[in-house]
Every structure is written in structure tokens, then in C-alpha cells.
Amino acid sequence: MYLFENVRAVTPEGNADWLLTDGARIAQIGLGSPPDLPDARRIDGAGGYLLPAFIDVHVHGGDGADTMDATPEALRRMARFFAAHGVASFLATTITASGEALSRALRNVAECLGAQPDGATLLGVHLEGPYINAKARGAQPADAVRLADPAEYDEWLALDVIRQVTVAPEFAENRAFMRACAQRGIVVSIGHTQASYEQALEAVQCGARQVTHTYNAMTGLHHRAPGAVGAALTCDALICELIADNLHVHAAAMALLLRAKGAHGVIAITDAIRAAGMSEGESELGGQPVYVRDGKATLADGTLAGSLLTMDAALRNLRAATALSVEALAPLFSQNAARQLGMAQRKGILRAGYDADLVLLDSNLHVQMTLAEGRLIYHAAHEGLARADSVG
């Protein structure tokens, strides 16, 4: 049992002063003085924020490891790194690659699903590509981009490990894949796409309900051709991912997205790669060399290659960009993803009976502690802030 006191515990009903866990669940939340429980481990939050721990549904890697490494060690390493940045659960995200490489990565995640030692919980895979538009590939390797083919993807779906897919909906073959995914309850997200506004809306009829890194690698907003961005901004059926690193999207465009969608229409993601948390220099993404300089990861031609972002830094950036409160921004970091993933009855908000997925932040929004289903997976006082904040 953990008793968090002297905190601003952010709940949908307003802020509370203390929160008590019992095993893997939240037991009680309250105002005023906490109960006197001799058995509970008391945590003094020093007036900081207690939020539902972050859920990152779009993250390729971190701390030198990548989903495509397809080893249990890589996933463990990632999970520990994410925990230090407030994340209690994540989707290991793949990149466009050969069928063999993707099958390996998917099977590896299937074998490692669930709680990682001293790390965040692995919820499944976000399959980003290979069924995208090569003309909007971003940093996805062009040579492996292809149309969806059931001869390939039926086997992947049978593994029952994919929770989200990023697809370009402007191809009929891909729309068949989207329908197959939607039928299985997989979150279908449109991205790396040249879809027009009209095609993006048609995608909703094929099961799309999310937009992958909104603004990036898609048709932009023109007032006579509103593009995929126009559909993202105006269609309530689409929830919008956002990379809030101040590099992928201008602060004003982030603020615009929040105004158009509201706090329940946006999901903060990192899209981080293995270089996140590492010293600058050369790295790798999808078999391509990546160069990391001045907090920016790019391919040789200057294309942004994922990010070095962490979820806590995204919260700090979004607060600065939008002037919204931490309370108002909280749903972007947990609740909206939980709802999309069908886990809204267990995760995403602070409420008695919900999973004890918690992040304690100081008033500057630096992570002090992370719990995943009641397990202590990060404690700054134990591990030192220097490392946790190295990429903040």
C-alpha cells in the first residue's frame, strides 16, 4: 500500500489531496487529511501533481533499444527508460520493414506482453507501416512500403498482439486491411498518407478513428483543399496524435489542434527512437543512419527521424504552448489513449478500483515516481534525477 499525501491528485471530479493504493489498484482518494494507516508506505508529494501514469501509443524505442531489435532485452530496456519519464504502459511501435523483420518483432512482443521488470507494461504493438504511402513516408524506409496483402497480414493479426495500426487509406487494399483491423477492435489510425479531405472522411467509414502524428507526413490544410489535416481538425470521430517536441509541430499549430479538438480529442505521443536518452551522435532507425544533433534526430537528407521526446517533456511543452493547466492537459497523456484502446474501465483516470498506474511530478513537471499497477517502477530519489532529465 502506498499513501500519497500533500499532492494535487488530478481526477475527473477535480483535485484531491491524497490517494491510497492497495496492491495493483487505487483504493481510495480523498480531500483533507489522509487516513492514519500504519501499514501504508507514506509518500510526501511536496505539493506536486499526482496524475494517471502516461500511456505512450507511438514509441519506437529509447535508451539504445528499438522494437525492431526483436529481443526481450530491447523491450525491457525501453520499458525501464519510459518508466523514468512517467510512462506505465506503451505500445511498442514498428517501422516499415520486410515481412520477416516485422514478423520477428511481432512475435517478440507477443512473448513479452505485460509487465516488464522495473519497467512500464507492454500493452502490445502499434504497427506503423508498411501499408503507407511512399510519397508521405517521412523517415519510413521507402523500399519496403507496400500495399496491404492478407497473405501477409492475416498471420500478424492471428498473433493477437497488434493494438493499433497506421495506414494510408487512399488505397483499396489498405482499406480492406483497415476493416479487418477495426473488426478486431484494433485502433485504426490514418497516417503517412496523401489522402484528400474526402478520402480521410471515407477512411472513417472503413474503421479509422485516429490520426497518426497529426500534421506530420500527411496532406496539410489548404482552405480550398483541407486535406487530411482538415479532416483531423474537424471530424469528431478522429482522435489526433501529436508529437509535442516543438520540432515536429509549431507551438501555434499545437494550440490550434487543442482548440479544434478539445482536451479529449488529442493524444500526446513521443514517436521516440532508440536515440532518445542517449548522447548525441549517430544512431539508427529502420536500418537507416540517423544523426542526432541539438536535440534533433534526422536522416542524412535532413528529414526528421522520429523524436527524442519523452512524455514528461511533452507535458511541459504543451503547457507552455497552450497555457492550459496540467489538469486540463492530463487526458492527452492517459485517458484518451486508454479510451481508444478499450481500457477506459481500468486505466487513464484516478478513481478507486482503477489500476494504480500513477506518476508523481514536482511542480516543474519532472518525474519523481512512477507506479504501474501498484509496482514501483521508477523513483527519482533512488536513481538520481540526472539521468531521467538528460533528454527533458
Ligand SMILES: [Zn+2]
Ligand atoms: Zn510516423
